[in-house]
Amino acid sequence: MAVDSPDLRRVDGTVPDASQLASDDELSGLVTEAADPRLAELDTMTVAQLAEIMNDADQSVPLAVRACLPTIGLAIEATAERMKRGGRLVYVGAGTPGRLAMVDASECPPTFSAPPGQVTALMAGGFEAFRRAAEGAEDDSGAGVEGITQLGIGPLDTVVGIASSGRTPFVVAALGEARRRGALTVGLSCVPGATLSHLADHAIEVAVGPEIITGSTRLKAGTAQKLILNMFSTISMVRLGKTYGSLMVDVKATNHKLRERAIRIVSRVGGVDREAAVAALEKTSYRAKPAIVMLVRGVELAQAEQRLALAGGHLRLALEPGP
Secondary structure (H helix, E strand, O other): OOOOOOOOOOOOOOOOOHHHOOOHHHHHHOHHHOOOHHHOOHHHOOHHHHHHHHHHHHHHHHHHHHOOHHHHHHHHHHHHHHHHOOOOEEEEEOOHHHHHHHHHHHHHHHHHOOOOOOEEEEEOOOOHHHHOOOHHHHHOHHHHHHHHHHHOOOOOOEEEEEOOOOOOHHHHHHHHHHHHOOOEEEEEEOOOOOOHHHHOOEEEEOOOOOOOOOOOOOOHHHHHHHHHHHHHHHHHHHHOOOOEOOEOOOOOOOOHHHHHHHHHHHHHHHOOOHHHHHHHHHHOOOOHHHHHHHHHHOOOHHHHHHHHHHOOOOHHHHOOOOO
16 A cells, blocks of 8 residues: 655654655665674684674663663653553564564463553564565565554554664654654664654664564564563563562463462462462452462452552552552
């Protein structure tokens, strides 16, 4: 489908000069496409040497992420505030960023009992592209706009556009449409002055430098993106009351391992033995938070759920003395 060019106005309403945006002619000049001259003889090295080089390169990624922590923190804080009011966290990516986004989103329901769609991913080429690369899909800007439209993105939602080069058409168009609809927009890239940054309320540009394999951004760039997506989903869920301390009190106990985890959590926080923890969990269909409230406050299930509702789902608040 034909679409208008994305709105490239900055948050302050100004329009960046064309020289600041990466054109097709400038693609070879992007940091993500640069070759590291120190690796000119890479193909002649031993396996041990290659492993050491890759490990050394990987150690630089957390430091690059750390340099972006102030921006990351502000973006997550704004995201969590919207999620508290019913907003969604939506990742948009193509290729490796899209796959990383889908993995992160898919982990939220079992880890935090996040409702369907609260954290979701929009990937160029759809789910089939997760299993089999569909590299051409990243150039379909119309599909990016359509995906945002189909999700019904609005002002309470946060849309995180992820593109190592900061210029992927599918992602740029999606973020532009999300911004037009009033959503909070975040641009996550690995180049300075990225196109995505001009569309974002919060621009995260992680300077990981050239890759071991020139242009293979599934490596350092992908690692940086994974680390940051971990922060977005995990910290947002902590702010929503999905943990008690570091304990996964909203775990969805759908298998033996997770049921055992729920038992340990209830036993520890509730201050009871395994038998009492199991008994409480059986009354709550293995939901740890109401089971803990029942044990600590000495109430029945209905009262435990009421206390949690009044506390906005925060177990610590629900356990405080009071009616």
